[in-house]
Amino acid sequence: MTRHVLERELRQLQDEILRLGSEVEENLGVAVEALRRRDMVRARQLIQADEWINQRRIQIGMRGLSLIATQQPFASDMRQIAAMIEIAGELERIHDYVKGIAKINLQIDEVYYLEPLIALYPQMAVKTQEMLRGALDAFVNRDAVLARQIPAADDVVDDLYKSAYRVIVRYAAQTPTAVEMANQIEWAGHNLERSADRVINICEWIIYMVTGVFAELDSEYETPPLTM
Amino acid sequence: MNKNGEIAIEAREMDVYYAHFRAVKGINIKFPTRKITALIGPSGCGKSTVLRSFNRMNDLVLVARVQGEVLYRGNNIYGKDVDPVEIRRRIGMVFQKPNPFAKSIYENVAWGARINGYKGNMDELVESSLRQAALWDEVKDKLSQSGYSLSGGQQQRLCIARTIAVKPEIILMDEPTSALDPVATLRIEELIQELKQNYTIIIVTHNMQQAARASDYTAFFNMDEDRAGYLVEYNATNMLFTNPQNEMTEQYITGRFG
Amino acid sequence: MAVQQLETGYPEAEALQRQISQRHRRGLRWRWLFQLSTIVGIVALLALLYNILNQSFGLVAVQNTVDPRVLLEGAKTAVLPGADTAETLADLPKETLVAILAEHISTGLGRRLERDQRFFADQFAFEDPALFAEVCAGAEPPAGCTLEPRDQNNVYELLLERVVAPDVVQSWSLVDSVFRRGAIEEQLRTDYPTAVLEFRSWITADFIVSPQSSTPEFAGVRTAILGSLWVVVITIVFSFPVGVGAAIYLEEYATDNRLNRLIQTNISNLAGVPSIIYGMLGLAIFVRAMETFTSGAALGVITDDTTANGRTILSAGLTLGLLILPLIIINAQEAIRAVPRSLRQAGFALGATQWQTIWHHVLPSAMPGILTGTILAISRAIGETAPLVVVGASTFITLDPSGPFSKFTTLPIQIYQWTARPQAEFRNIAAAAIVVLLILLLSLNATAVVMRNRYATKTA
Numbered sequence: 054m055t056r057h058v059l060e061r062e063l064r065q066l067q068d069e070i071l072r073l074g075s076e077v078e079e080n081l082g083v084a085v086e087a088l089r090r091r092d093m094v095r096a097r098q099l100i101q102a103d104e105w106i107n108q109r110r111i112q113i114g115m116r117g118l119s120l121i122a123t124q125q126p127f128a129s130d131m132r133q134i135a136a137m138i139e140i141a142g143e144l145e146r147i148h149d150y151v152k153g154i155a156k157i158n159l160q161i162d163e164v165y166y167l168e169p170l171i172a173l174y175p176q177m178a179v180k181t182q183e184m185l186r187g188a189l190d191a192f193v194n195r196d197a198v199l200a201r202q203i204p205a206a207d208d209v210v211d212d213l214y215k216s217a218y219r220v221i222v223r224y225a226a227q228t229p230t231a232v233e234m235a236n237q238i239e240w241a242g243h244n245l246e247r248s249a250d251r252v253i254n255i256c257e258w259i260i261y262m263v264t265g266v267f268a269e270l271d272s273e274y275e276t277p278p279l280t281m
Numbered sequence: 282m283n284k285n286g287e288i289a290i291e292a293r294e295m296d297v298y299y300a301h302f303r304a305v306k307g308i309n310i311k312f313p314t315r316k317i318t319a320l321i322g323p324s325g326c327g328k329s330t331v332l333r334s335f336n337r338m339n340d341l342v343l344v345a346r347v348q349g350e351v352l353y354r355g356n357n358i359y360g361k362d363v364d365p366v367e368i369r370r371r372i373g374m375v376f377q378k379p380n381p382f383a384k385s386i387y388e389n390v391a392w393g394a395r396i397n398g399y400k401g402n403m404d405e406l407v408e409s410s411l412r413q414a415a416l417w418d419e420v421k422d423k424l425s426q427s428g429y430s431l432s433g434g435q436q437q438r439l440c441i442a443r444t445i446a447v448k449p450e451i452i453l454m455d456e457p458t459s460a461l462d463p464v465a466t467l468r469i470e471e472l473i474q475e476l477k478q479n480y481t482i483i484i485v486t487h488n489m490q491q492a493a494r495a496s497d498y499t500a501f502f503n504m505d506e507d508r509a510g511y512l513v514e515y516n517a518t519n520m521l522f523t524n525p526q527n528e529m530t531e532q533y534i535t536g537r538f539g
Numbered sequence: 540m541a542v543q544q545l546e547t548g549y550p551e552a553e554a555l556q557r558q559i560s561q562r563h564r565r566g567l568r569w570r571w572l573f574q575l576s577t578i579v580g581i582v583a584l585l586a587l588l589y590n591i592l593n594q595s596f597g598l599v600a601v602q603n604t605v606d607p608r609v610l611l612e613g614a615k616t617a618v619l620p621g622a623d624t625a626e627t628l629a630d631l632p633k634e635t636l637v638a639i640l641a642e643h644i645s646t647g648l649g650r651r652l653e654r655d656q657r658f659f660a661d662q663f664a665f666e667d668p669a670l671f672a673e674v675c676a677g678a679e680p681p682a683g684c685t686l687e688p689r690d691q692n693n694v695y696e697l698l699l700e701r702v703v704a705p706d707v708v709q710s711w712s713l714v715d716s717v718f719r720r721g722a723i724e725e726q727l728r729t730d731y732p733t734a735v736l737e738f739r740s741w742i743t744a745d746f747i748v749s750p751q752s753s754t755p756e757f758a759g760v761r762t763a764i765l766g767s768l769w770v771v772v773i774t775i776v777f778s779f780p781v782g783v784g785a786a787i788y789l790e791e792y793a794t795d796n797r798l799n800r801l802i803q804t805n806i807s808n809l810a811g812v813p814s815i816i817y818g819m820l821g822l823a824i825f826v827r828a829m830e831t832f833t834s835g836a837a838l839g840v841i842t843d844d845t846t847a848n849g850r851t852i853l854s855a856g857l858t859l860g861l862l863i864l865p866l867i868i869i870n871a872q873e874a875i876r877a878v879p880r881s882l883r884q885a886g887f888a889l890g891a892t893q894w895q896t897i898w899h900h901v902l903p904s905a906m907p908g909i910l911t912g913t914i915l916a917i918s919r920a921i922g923e924t925a926p927l928v929v930v931g932a933s934t935f936i937t938l939d940p941s942g943p944f945s946k947f948t949t950l951p952i953q954i955y956q957w958t959a960r961p962q963a964e965f966r967n968i969a970a971a972a973i974v975v976l977l978i979l980l981l982s983l984n985a986t987a988v989v990m991r992n993r994y995a996t997k998t999a
Binding site: 336366367374375392396440447 | 794795879881882883885888889890891892895899900903904
């Protein structure tokens with residue numbers, strides 16, 4: 054077997070993932086920042102960028118599959134490729150959430166009460182970004198220990214989300230005209246929370262890639278109470 | 282592994298020597314009944330030697346000597362009063378290169394049965410053996426032609442048919458497709474899957490994809506610095522090829538050595 | 540090809556072409572050399588054939604001891620019955636021919652001829668009736684007591700042989716006969732004015748079916764051919780099973796130990812031992828030590844104890860058998876070794892015993908090779924002379940061999956003896972005998988080749 058070709062391909066694939074990951078990570082912050090500043094230009098750019106991210110994810114998937122077909126990888130090689138295809142998919146979905154936030158930004162009106170409702174979102178974004186960066190580090194370094202530690206941060210994101218949720222629900226309860234709007238804003242927070250969950254999925258794949266065992270790293274995420 | 286399944290044949294602390302050279306050391310392995318087990322490993326790791334120990338084909342090499350036990354039906358086949366001729370009738374073998382006899386297709390299948398004193402209907406035996414070997418439809422109109430008139434893949438299936446004809450329990454296969462083209466190889470692999478219903482199959486292959494495709498269990502052999510082969514890892518095939526437990530197995534199956 | 544000039548370290552462009560054609564030329568020189576060696580071989584073969592055929596055919600000057608016309612005239616003068624109308628001797632009736640014969644041969648010879656076969660049923664030409672009756676009543680009555688009397692043709696041939704006695708006074712080679720006809724006729728007129736020039740093929744049906752004779756015109760090779768065939772049969776019967784058996788043992792059963800290696804080396808060396816040594820061996824073992832067996836005495840098949848000794852076809856066959864045994868063993872070993880191991884393994888893997896594997900697969904596959912080796916070995920045996928001379932082939936024998944305990948001669952020995960005779964005609968019949976030997980060898984080989992091919996196609 055010519056490991057030379059396989060190794061070169063794997064390296065390139067990994068670089069692709071890292072580029073994709075850092076873009077997604079950056080756009081996550083940008084989306085929240087654009088929401089806070091009501092920057093429509095940025096929001097539109099993000100929606101466009103999603104198209105590009107999708108393409109890149111498909112490319113990574115195809116390259117991975119053709120590596121399987123042509124190199125017949127086994128064991129760690131096989132797991133790497135499988136993990137990379139999955140990770141690319143998770144990244145793409147995170148970016149779907151980013152796109153979702155940008156779309157909400159375009160849809161909601163100019164309202165004076167927005168600021169307090171999204172007050173916790175930048176923190177959530179920063180935390181999720183940290184998790185994603187950590188996951189990418191764990192991926193590059195094949196660090197299963199690090200990958201195992203990352204989901205703990207998800208609890209912080211969840212708590213932030215729960216707090217934000219409560220604020221929004223309370224506001225919506227007091228202001229029946231704002232229910233539609235509040236729902237949209239809440240959905241942006243949900244997107245952030247889901248992004249963090251996707252990072253946990255990425256960590257699970259990293260652990261599988263390194264150890265060969267698939268570990269469920271369930272966070273304490275619970276469906277928020279549907280109390281209106 | 283296969284806790285409730287029966288064991289067809291088992292090696293216990295088996296060493297094989299060629300004169301003073303220890304080719305294989307300390308083999309402990311159990312082969313489950315009616316399963317396909319693949320033996321893989323780098324060239325010279327002794328996997329063929331191990332295979333040949335199971336039907337005493339090593340006896341043909343004058344300087345070869347087997348120590349330890351090979352248990353078949355609870356008896357050591359290297360025991361004092363065991364006749365290798367009987368062992369080989371019960372444990373058949375298919376070889377690397379198709380080696381049909383210089384006889385007609387019919388005789389190729391019938392010969393083994395005849396010398397072993399088969400009393401039943403020979404025509405029926407030949408037909409059923411050829412059918413089991415998925416060759417009947419291709420040769421039924423030319424049974425009197427020479428076995429050499431067949432293509433390589435057909436010849437190998439003929440060799441499998443003649444092995445089946447003596448009704449063995451275990452079929453040993455020593456790289457049975459290494460001389461065949463990919464299409465013929467796949468046909469043999471399919472055939473092996475069919476045969477699994479009735480026979481225990483142990484197959485040596487240096488084609489890892491084949492082991493991955495065609496076997497239920499895989500045993501990985503390697504050799505130590507004295508060039509003595511030993512068993513490194515033995516596991517269900519899907520486990521061994523996705524998540525090998527031994528670093529050496531990992532390196533071998535990902536092509537880092539061997 | 541004008542390619543861009545790159546510094547490749549190899550000759551390019553014209554230099555490349557030069558270099559390539561130089562390589563071709565060098566190869567061509569070797570090819571010529573090999574062709575030359577083949578031509579040398581062919582020329583040598585042609586020279587041999589030329590030499591033999593040149594001697595086997597050609598003009599001969601035949602001179603009759605007594606001219607048949609003189610005999611006819613004599614008969615006419617004596618007014619013997621039928622003489623007046625006869626134009627040649629062959630036309631004369633039997634009584635007249637007997638009368639002429641009686642006039643020209645001794646009574647002793649006449650008696651012997653009459654004892655071999657009587658001339659008339661009702662009377663005797665030479666023999667005393669009382670004596671004949673006494674001989675016929677004896678322990679060993681001659682053939683003439685029971686045989687039908689001779690017919691006219693028989694008597695005529697006797698007359699030709701005994702009285703007319705045509706004698707070849709000189710013979711010429713084929714090439715001389717064709718290209719120097721005039722000179723030959725000239726020489727004939729001066730040297731032998733009464734002789735007749737005729738073209739003769741020394742190989743005739745008579746030559747092949749006649750027994751040995753001291754006169755070249757009547758000598759034939761029947762005894763020698765039969766002797767050769769008998770000896771070869773004995774040789775094959777002995778050496779083929781023994782040789783193939785030994786080869787099977789050495790290849791399939793023998794372990795690789797010092798003793799077997801020694802045996803193997805010795806067999807290889809034995810193949811190179813000069814044949815005369817085998818003759819000495821045969822003389823010591825078969826002729827002398829085993830005389831009671833090889834003479835047939837032990838089996839009680841001989842009739843005359845006084846002349847019986849070990850110098851028989853059996854001894855000769857066994858000696859030649861010993862001679863070619865190493866060849867057969869070595870060839871058979873190679874043929875057996877060439878059978879792929881995989882075939883043996885296939886047999887064993889089906890639960891066959893070693894013997895079943897050898898008998899059903901190894902031997903049939905090796906048989907074409909074994910037969911080829913045996914053919915070569917037997918061809919050598921047919922051509923052998925030296926060991927047979929030592930073992931005691933008869934130099935002059937007119938009696939056909941009747942079995943393994945007969946005295947014998949073989950074709951090569953016959954040829955060897957004839958070439959040693961002083962008369963030139965013996966050289967002609969020696970050449971003719973060589974042609975017969977060659978034909979015999981070729982036909983034996985052809986039979987064996989056909990057999991082998993049939994075997995090879997059957998098993999392949």
